[in-house]
Amino acid sequence: MTVWALGLNHNTAPLDLRGRFAFALDQMAPALQGLRTSHARHPEAAILSTCNRTEVYCASDNAQVGHTLDWLARAGDVPADALRDHTYVLQDGHAARHAFRVASGLDSMVLGEPQILGQMKSAVRAAEEAGALGSTLNQLFQRSFAVAKEVRSSTEIGAHSISMAAAAVRLAGNLFEDLGRIKLLFVGAGEMIELAATHFAARSPAAIAIANRTLERGEKLASRFGGEVMRLADLPERLHEFDAVVSCTASTLPIIGLGATERALKKRRHRPIFMVDLAVPRDIEPEVKQLGDVYLYTVDDLAQVVQTGQASRQAAVAQAEAIIDAGVQSFMHWMDQRDPAAGVVPLIRQLNAQADEWRALELARARRRLARGEDIEAVLDALSRGLTQKMLHGAMAELHAADPGSREQTSHAIERLFLRGKISAD
Known part of the structure; x- marks a missing residue:
């Protein structure tokens, strides 16, 4: 399963062009039906349409970006080649990161503005009512709402914003x-x-x-x-x-x-x-x-x-990005586990995803402590301890849980994984 997003916004397209791709909520059901039937394989789909952006999110076994662009071009009565110059295409982890940033107000004209989250929720309800929202996009958007909630509660991203x-x-x-x-x-x-x-x-x-x-x-x-x-x-x-x-x-x-x-x-x-x-x-x-x-x-x-006052909120942006990083890793891990072609996720990919998730969580925690003015050395010490404890937790749990018959085998495996330098020296 793959996820892709095709969109245009206030950074890529002028107002009059954006106006050609505005979808009212009562237009969503027929628009989504037309979008899905225009693709060779009817994908899951949702459309987010606001004053500053129109974005099409899809999920299917294979990405069909060309079909999505052609459909959107027809909907706005604009040649596909002309539209391509004003759109962006994002896939899988990049699409998830974008959705999370949009929901959190990081991609808005007004940094941290809260209205976009309500607009996204309305778009998801419309897609669900139209029967266009499957489990993959539903998971993407529900996670985007959860990330946005954490960003709001853990950072000052919306402080002093001018609507x-x-x-x-x-x-x-x-x-x-x-x-x-x-x-x-x-x-x-x-x-x-x-x-x-x-x-x-x-x-x-x-x-x-x-x-x-x-x-x-x-x-x-x-x-x-x-x-x-x-x-x-x-x-x-x-x-x-x-x-x-x-x-x-x-x-x-x-x-x-x-x-x-x-x-x-x-x-x-x-x-x-x-x-x-x-x-x-x-x-x-x-x-x-x-x-x-x-x-x-x-x-x-x-x-x-x-834009006034946005520079003063850059520390909050950094904290928000760390939260989003963790959310993306978690979503991609969920996607990999559901991949029927792979059977099981390759172990090395699981390890990388888990390590990245731990790193993002500890970085977010460290940034919050730094933002509160805590001592840098103390924060760095806590950061390193948090990472090492997470890394060693599984090994320690296996050692304690192993029965006498398998404890020796478990010990040798852990030595090979974590004490390679010492073993080679001996």
């Missing part, structure tokens, strides 16, 4: 002298809008309105912030009323166009409008940015703001 919502508030504060005097419009009522509204509401704006396709959901969110709700269809005629607009919907086409914005500016006598488009694909036509009195920011425009 997209907080970055939007910061940018709005640069434009408006007093955020308490502005009127805000939020388009959509999903998790990202809820987060943005929470951050802006903390500044006590003059008015808040929620425009949503479903009034019931919009009313629920508006009631939390003492705002009003409006129909999405009324947005063009009321756009001029608002000083700031934050939009994030699942629409496949722009909701706010150039013409509507130009009319709104005319009614406002060209008082500026601050706009944040957090949607992928875009909710606001890109041409709007060219208007002189509009300050439009996309998720990619916010990247520089959210």
